[in-house]
Amino acid sequence: MKSYSIKELLTKQPVGDSVEVNGWVKTFRSNRFIALNDGSTIHNLQCVVDFENADEALLKQVTTGAALKISGTLVESQGKGQTVEIQATAIFVHGTADPETYPIQPKKHSLEFLREKAHLRVRTNTFSAVMRVRSTLSFAIHSYFQQNGFYYMHAPIITGSDAEGAGEMFRVSTLDAKKPPVDENGEVDFTEDFFGKETNLTVSGQLEAETYAMALGKVYTFGPTFRAENSNTSRHLAEFWMIEPEVAFNDLAANMDLAEDFIKWIIQYVLDHCKDDLEFLEGRLSDEEKTKPQNERSEMTLLEKLKFVVENNFKRVSYTEAIDILRNSNPNKKKKFQYLIEEWGADLQSEHERYLVEKHFKCPVILFDYPANIKAFYMRLNEDGKTVRAMDVLFPGIGEIVGGSQREERLDVLQQKIKALDIDEKELWWYLDLRRFGTAVHSGFGLGFERMVQFVTGMGNIRDVIPYPRTPQNAEF
Amino acid sequence: MKSYSIKELLTKQPVGDSVEVNGWVKTFRSNRFIALNDGSTIHNLQCVVDFENADEALLKQVTTGAALKISGTLVESQGKGQTVEIQATAIFVHGTADPETYPIQPKKHSLEFLREKAHLRVRTNTFSAVMRVRSTLSFAIHSYFQQNGFYYMHAPIITGSDAEGAGEMFRVSTLDAKKPPVDENGEVDFTEDFFGKETNLTVSGQLEAETYAMALGKVYTFGPTFRAENSNTSRHLAEFWMIEPEVAFNDLAANMDLAEDFIKWIIQYVLDHCKDDLEFLEGRLSDEEKTKPQNERSEMTLLEKLKFVVENNFKRVSYTEAIDILRNSNPNKKKKFQYLIEEWGADLQSEHERYLVEKHFKCPVILFDYPANIKAFYMRLNEDGKTVRAMDVLFPGIGEIVGGSQREERLDVLQQKIKALDIDEKELWWYLDLRRFGTAVHSGFGLGFERMVQFVTGMGNIRDVIPYPRTPQNAEF
Numbered sequence: 001m002k003s004y005s006i007k008e009l010l011t012k013q014p015v016g017d018s019v020e021v022n023g024w025v026k027t028f029r030s031n032r033f034i035a036l037n038d039g040s041t042i043h044n045l046q047c048v049v050d051f052e053n054a055d056e057a058l059l060k061q062v063t064t065g066a067a068l069k070i071s072g073t074l075v076e077s078q079g080k081g082q083t084v085e086i087q088a089t090a091i092f093v094h095g096t097a098d099p100e101t102y103p104i105q106p107k108k109h110s111l112e113f114l115r116e117k118a119h120l121r122v123r124t125n126t127f128s129a130v131m132r133v134r135s136t137l138s139f140a141i142h143s144y145f146q147q148n149g150f151y152y153m154h155a156p157i158i159t160g161s162d163a164e165g166a167g168e169m170f171r172v173s174t175l176d177a178k179k180p181p182v183d184e185n186g187e188v189d190f191t192e193d194f195f196g197k198e199t200n201l202t203v204s205g206q207l208e209a210e211t212y213a214m215a216l217g218k219v220y221t222f223g224p225t226f227r228a229e230n231s232n233t234s235r236h237l238a239e240f241w242m243i244e245p246e247v248a249f250n251d252l253a254a255n256m257d258l259a260e261d262f263i264k265w266i267i268q269y270v271l272d273h274c275k276d277d278l279e280f281l282e283g284r285l286s287d288e289e290k291t292k293p294q295n296e297r298s299e300m301t302l303l304e305k306l307k308f309v310v311e312n313n314f315k316r317v318s319y320t321e322a323i324d325i326l327r328n329s330n331p332n333k334k335k336k337f338q339y340l341i342e343e344w345g346a347d348l349q350s351e352h353e354r355y356l357v358e359k360h361f362k363c364p365v366i367l368f369d370y371p372a373n374i375k376a377f378y379m380r381l382n383e384d385g386k387t388v389r390a391m392d393v394l395f396p397g398i399g400e401i402v403g404g405s406q407r408e409e410r411l412d413v414l415q416q417k418i419k420a421l422d423i424d425e426k427e428l429w430w431y432l433d434l435r436r437f438g439t440a441v442h443s444g445f446g447l448g449f450e451r452m453v454q455f456v457t458g459m460g461n462i463r464d465v466i467p468y469p470r471t472p473q474n475a476e477f
Numbered sequence: 478m479k480s481y482s483i484k485e486l487l488t489k490q491p492v493g494d495s496v497e498v499n500g501w502v503k504t505f506r507s508n509r510f511i512a513l514n515d516g517s518t519i520h521n522l523q524c525v526v527d528f529e530n531a532d533e534a535l536l537k538q539v540t541t542g543a544a545l546k547i548s549g550t551l552v553e554s555q556g557k558g559q560t561v562e563i564q565a566t567a568i569f570v571h572g573t574a575d576p577e578t579y580p581i582q583p584k585k586h587s588l589e590f591l592r593e594k595a596h597l598r599v600r601t602n603t604f605s606a607v608m609r610v611r612s613t614l615s616f617a618i619h620s621y622f623q624q625n626g627f628y629y630m631h632a633p634i635i636t637g638s639d640a641e642g643a644g645e646m647f648r649v650s651t652l653d654a655k656k657p658p659v660d661e662n663g664e665v666d667f668t669e670d671f672f673g674k675e676t677n678l679t680v681s682g683q684l685e686a687e688t689y690a691m692a693l694g695k696v697y698t699f700g701p702t703f704r705a706e707n708s709n710t711s712r713h714l715a716e717f718w719m720i721e722p723e724v725a726f727n728d729l730a731a732n733m734d735l736a737e738d739f740i741k742w743i744i745q746y747v748l749d750h751c752k753d754d755l756e757f758l759e760g761r762l763s764d765e766e767k768t769k770p771q772n773e774r775s776e777m778t779l780l781e782k783l784k785f786v787v788e789n790n791f792k793r794v795s796y797t798e799a800i801d802i803l804r805n806s807n808p809n810k811k812k813k814f815q816y817l818i819e820e821w822g823a824d825l826q827s828e829h830e831r832y833l834v835e836k837h838f839k840c841p842v843i844l845f846d847y848p849a850n851i852k853a854f855y856m857r858l859n860e861d862g863k864t865v866r867a868m869d870v871l872f873p874g875i876g877e878i879v880g881g882s883q884r885e886e887r888l889d890v891l892q893q894k895i896k897a898l899d900i901d902e903k904e905l906w907w908y909l910d911l912r913r914f915g916t917a918v919h920s921g922f923g924l925g926f927e928r929m930v931q932f933v934t935g936m937g938n939i940r941d942v943i944p945y946p947r948t949p950q951n952a953e954f
Contacts, residue, residue: 005626005694022726024692024915038725039693040626067691067917069726094726095886095916102914119685119907120914122692131693135628142619149482149517151612156945157634157701158647158678158716160952170635170649170671172678174705177648177657177665188654194647194705194715195952201635201649208596208945208954214544215501215599216516216608217482223701224634228651228671238671239635248515249499249546249571409572430596430954437579437597438501439572440544468633468685475637475672477685477907 001071007040009074013084020071021045021086022094024123027106028062033079034088036070042129042276046077046085058091064106065097065123111464118468118477126284129277130457130465133270137453140269141222141243144262150218150245155205157224160197161427168228169200170238201226206244206444207378207431210407213246213442214434220245222449230472234461235399237450239470246444252380252389252406255443256366259393259402260314263364263447268310270456271303278303278456285458298397302458305396314364314393317356320344322367325360326352347374353394365394377417378431380406380441391445398455404445411435478548484517486551490561497548498522498563499571501600504583505539510556511565513547519606519753523554523562535568541583542574542600588941595945595954603761606754607934607942610747614930617746618699618720621739627695627722632682634701637674638904645705646677647715678703683721683921684855684908687884690723690919691911697722699926707949711938712876714927716947723921729857729866729883732920733843736870736879737791740841740924745787747933748780755780755933762935775874779935782873791841791870794833797821799844802837803829824851830871842871854894855908857883857918868922875932881922888912 003020004012023038023045031051035044047070051059062068072088079085099105104123114121121127145152158172174194175181183189190198205221212219221244228238245258271278282302289297300308317325326332326341326348339349348367357365368391372381379388393402408414414435418425425432453465463469468477480497481489500515500522508528512521524547528536539545549565556562576582581600591598598604619629635649651671652658660666667675682698689696698721705715722735748755759779766774777785794802803809803818803825816826825844834842845868849858856865870879885891891912895902902909930942940946945954 007626022917023694039628040695065915067725067915094918095912095914097914104914119688119910120692122689128692131630131689132628135623135630138629139619139623142616146612146616149484151516151609152615153608153612154701154718154944156716156947156952156954158703158947158952159954161954168651170651171654172647172649173654174645174647175654177650177652177675178659180654182655194707194949195947196950197952198654199952211596211954212599212608212944215597215605217500218517224631226635230671239633241631248544433596435572437572437574437581438542438544440499441571467630467689470633470635470672472671473673475633475635475674475676477633477636477638477688 005040006036006038006043006045009045010041010043010084013074015074015076015084017074018071019074019086020069021047022067022069025062025064025066025068025097027064031059034062034068034070036068039128042125042132042280043082046079046082047072047088048085049088049091054091058093061093061096062091063097063099063102065102065104067094068092069094111461115463115469122467125280127464129280130453130459131467132277133274133281133457134453134465136273137266137270137456138222138449140266140273141449143269144265145218145220145245148218150220151212151216153205153209153212153216153219153221155202155208155221155223155244157202158195158199159202160195160199161207169203170226170228172199172201203227204242204244204446206246206446207428209244209246209444210434210442211430213248213444214438214440217249218245218247232472234463235451237462237466237469237471240462240466241449243447243449244444246442248442249440250406250443251441252368252391252443255404255406255445256314256316256368256391259366259391259404259445263393263402263452264310266452267306267456271306271310278306281457281459288460305458306456309364309395312363314366315361316366316368317361319367319370319387322348322352322356325356329355329360331355345371345373350399353392353399354396357394357396357399364396367392367394375405377421377423378405378407378414380408381413381417389443393445395455398451401451401455402445402447404443406441406443409435409439409441411439482517483513483515483520483522486522487518487520487561490551492551492553492561494551495548496551496563497546498524499544499546502539502541502543502545502574504541508536511539511545511547513545514605516605519602519609519757520559523556523559524549524565525562526565526568531568535570538570538573539568540574540576540579542579542581544571544574545569546571588938592940592946599944602757604941606757607930607936608944609754610751610758610934611930611942613750614743614747614933615699615926617743617750618926620746621742622695622697622722625695627697628689628693630682630686630689630693630696630698632679632685632698632700632721634679635672635676636679637672637676638684646680647703647705649676649678680704681719681721681923683723683923684905686721686723686921687911687919688907690725690921691915691917694726695722695724709949711940712928714939714943714946714948717939717943718926720924720926721921723919725917725919727883727920728918729845729868729920732881732883732922733791733793733845733868736843736868736881736922740870740879740929741787743929744783744933748783748787755783758934758936765937782935783933786841786872789840791843792838793843793845794838796844796847796864799825799829799833802833806832806837808832822848822850827876830869830876831873834871834873834876841873844869844871852882854898854900855882855884855891857885858890858894866920870922872932875928878928878932879922879924881920883918883920886912886916886918888916
């Protein structure tokens, strides 16, 4: 007897064959119909029990969450909702799930409740769909880059380099937490630590990716990054995954082309490969939308939003143009923005980005050529001396989903910027070496993976798109 | 004029076309022949300079390591060593590389020297080949699992769970390093820390992967893991990448089948996709072997070793059989082993594993059914009450490359083991929940990614197969 996954059975439909499946009980109706799921697909397999000849004690064990092996014949289904079903001839109970204590019962649980049960929530339709899409999206990302001649580069997670300054960092140490060794000045003596210096968790693999791009040409990272920011929002995690492509000889225009092509390709890949899960998630989102006041509901369904991104050009707008648009916008004139846009140089807030994307252009937007003083030191200074070749991709509902730039390839300009920021040049000796030896125009960007999973699945809280979210006060599991 | 990567040019060979390439100078001979490399392939592109009409000052900038854009016509090559070359019509220097200071000159550098220049070593043939193979091997791993119905699961990196006890851990903290807050007992008050408790870097994603396997059926992790062990060897890193598949309803035999099929498939994938790099690395290894005494040289070349693994069955041997073989072996009888094998229950050392693989069976070996007391608490106890369903895959030259087991699915047995080990059950409440609700037979294993890259590339030191190795006293870059 051949063992199948439910996805295989529903795809191949070997009607008439004796088959075996393993899975968990979703529901058991009328002492007769077991809806079995094994995680391979959102769909359950209906297993019909010959209850008149079945062992009553065994049937008592068939409750939601129990793990079963069911053998029988695959037949065309007479009932609605499925094309095939198993006429069960034997049931083996791997493990029971006491209905009194098993938390994942066949009813609606709040996302907040399920967050407390993160080890079990993936047994629900919503989370299993999200996590399958997350997996497929990961593979889409790797596939895109590998097909296009990029090499995957594992940037270091523990870093002794604290020069990027992209945010608060987590210290990594094996020193005694209570009584660390101290040096002659009474400061903690990190030369005694595991790495012989103070080390932190990385906030970005970009600088290291640049070293590889300047040898392999086209590279990308895909790894965890960390921010020790005390942000308890639906958009922030202390531990999240980031994708950072970096390409030698690409200027900012080529970088924008890459970002747009990449994003469209991976979303199309998910549309092609996760149809069932996306349909389920579309229904979930539209149910959620119905609980909102009419004027706050999205005009598009989940699939419409995804297709819209794939099918439309991203609007490319310089920061300077965007400031003009915002300054003359209704919410600015009527003082509806929390932060009014008065002059060139202002840092854009989420409300401004959303206005541009959702109200003004009504499509994804790439803003470029930002003022130098609101962007990072490594970005290429334009000939105007006041803007840098930075770009942000802005998405409806999400805001900034990609941030990137052409990098400053000129040694002297980079050294001046580092000096102006009071960064010790010695900290970046290896980064500056790239400008000393065979320097060239190069560009890259970072995509926050969980933000993209949120966009693709329609989940509103970033904690619900990663298996075990790490946030302030929470590192359970 | 179309811009090409060198890999594309050498593959498509659009002879007669005007083309443009960017890359770095490997060598410049006779003021005429530039060997250009852009990292897309191990092969250089020969660019022939019309030196009689060239700007002399420009040609002076064409030194090893300089970044150039070269335009010209692709023609069939008259010279040896290449089929096509560019007749250069224009050369643009992106960036120079002063021969007096650029460390990567066209001569043999020691691996030790290059480790100090980890940001530049990837510009050498050896390291660019290793890192391209590493990238392809990563993608092979994702491809294998995705094609076989596995879902990629990102296990958490920061963990509040310290129950696995697989080794020394790195503490992650934002508390003041010098004066951490203390509680009323004078101990460090981790409730004040970022996550409200003491947290560490993960040593394994297995326990979390199990939670996902018990919902999605077949999952795998591929992420960084950490060991704060003070091991300064050619086999150990403090930060390394690990792959951990976990499969619901798989017993130990199915787990061994999976490991063998997986390993063979990914090696075959690399053989199919990295031919040029592997041939280069084979040559490098055989040069290295020639510096060794005759009796220490490997009998097989790199490619022979890889094909051998793909084409032969892994020998499956129980621990008990292995002990018999070792006890009666010549090195044991002649007291050549450092640790003599006297009785059942002995923990096998690297010398014993290598004897079994390299001398006795002369093929990869899977040892299984180890004594319970030398293996982890979560492994399935056999009916004999003294062995567990553990397995290790042993490779020539490398030793243990995979460690795995069928997991203990019985709540009561697992609870007893946890108690015997003095682990607080509360620490593992969620792990035990898997045995309370819908438990089932399940299995998985861990593959140390860098060990596999070492095997595939023939590199002897694990520091040379990861971009920025983290080892005691070393977290540079």
